[in-house]
Amino acid sequence: MTEPETPPRERVTAWHPMLVALLEFYLPSGWRLYPEFLLNRMPLRVDIVVLRLAVQPAGDARKLHSIFGHLRQHTLIEHKGPTDDLEPEDVLALLAYGALYMRHNKLLDPDELCLMAIADRIPAGFVRQVERLRGSFAPVGGGLWRGELNGLLLHGVETREACRQSPTEHLLYMFSRAYLKGAGQILPLDPEEARVYNTLYQQVEQFRRQRGTMAVKDYELARQSYEEVLEQMLAQLPPEKLLAKLTPEQRLEGLTPEQRFEGLTPEQRFEGLTPEQRFEGLTPEEILRAIPPEVRELIAKKLSRGEPQE
Template identity: 30%
Template sequence: MGTTRTAWHVLLVALLSQRGSRRFEVRSEVPLSAEPLRADYLLLRKSAESSEPAGTLRRLWDLLPSEAIVEFKSIGRPYRRRNLDRLLSYLHLYFADNPERIEQRSDLCGVLLVPSRTRSLDADVAALGLEWDDLGDGYWRLRGAAFALVVAEIDPVAEAEDDDLLRLFGHGEARTREARRWLAQQLGAEEMAMEIQDLEGFDEVVRKLLATLPPEQVLAAYTPEQVLAAYTPEQVLAAYTPEQVLAAYAPEQRVAGLPPEQRVAGLPPEQRVAGLPPEQVLLALPDDALRALSDAYLETLSAETRAAIRARIGR
């Protein structure tokens, strides 16, 4: 119905189908009229009731009549102004086009799934003259519309019901191996992967999966060269102390490329010449000190050292 489907929409219908109430059939991308308008999901109560409890959005199902139109607003595509008007229009169109199935307005309701309430949603509720009824644990009923409206905030619902899979669809991070395995299974299914990999939000889904994995498992999929190639040298070095960086190199590698004055900068004189033979220590002296040496002393030095000193002092 004119909304943009994301990868999270596809994953959510998998969650609702697998772990939702067995009393309902979950359909996705349902045409509601002759016009090219589509709701995110349509929930149809089955004729045969099931005693099996729902595994996700556990309190929602008992709030629903025989049919419900569901709009889902994800992290990547959050609630925008007038989205509630759109949901109401879907309800009116569907009610008008299905008189044989829906005898009265109370047989149909709208459900809005959002990560959390926002200012834009609150503003639309006020503009439509609706009122909030707090049902607790992230569930709300909106009073004053022609059809019953239920709002479920994913973040508080997931916490109240400790639903780790539902956390994936909100701002929270999955905490259990079950959630990590479920998301990996969905992405690993060839049919699912082909359906969502080109949709808006797919990168966000992958980031969610990576966030559930320990860093060593993520890095194990890459060579060191691939990991480093993803960062600038400054970003790589920022993860280490100067001591850790230097410890990775041999002494000659640490000073390679530095001019002599930088190599010895900061060292006291005795450290600069430590370990040098006496004649090399002489060559480290300034020219004025070398000029003070007598010719007789210079004759005691090796020919190579003597030539180097005479070249510097000009005698």
């Protein structure tokens, strides 16, 4: 009997590493985050986030209360990026993940585990599938949903609504469909959140380098949205703070060669260049014109006598 083939790993959406980075930054003390979790000895690794209580008592969350305020000792998060919808079959997957996770960790009490869904919206088809399994799932206000699935707590976060309920939830906006349609708009961020926002896309880049562009769904969409928002954020800064946040390449972008060298001495313009780089692009006549007459005369005498040049 041949071994069963390992199913190919599905492409991970670009929003997954961004959500992981966001949760890691604001994760209260005492909790541990697992961006992926191997559910058994077979290659069943799921695109799901696991939060597990590691130290008691746990610290209080400063932000993202819509998520961190509803954790159990173990929480499994099924996340859909702004280009995807929760499907009825996702209920079955979430329930299966929960059962395998409990078996793997020898959990018998369902009160220790929370199943959580984070998406732009909770669609009716997802709710109907919960009800078919004799469960319940209903909105409780502010983009939050509450229910039960086979004795397990079921919590939902609609990012499009939850992000507008409090400044502590504003960063969830970038995981909503409105973020992609808003031409780079984003809800007001405090200085710390602005720094966090800049690091989120870097996680996508790191993830892409590890697994390749073809393994990351919506990579170009995430990159474009990030650049549009970053441009608007930088436009609101005073000039002195703006320059401090730009890379050397960004500072010089759009300037003519004359503008780039304006204010520099000849020595500063050539600083760091090799002799070859200093003369690159010049014709022999232009190079000769740059040499003082007495040096040219000395070179000519040496050449006429066949002396080697230093």
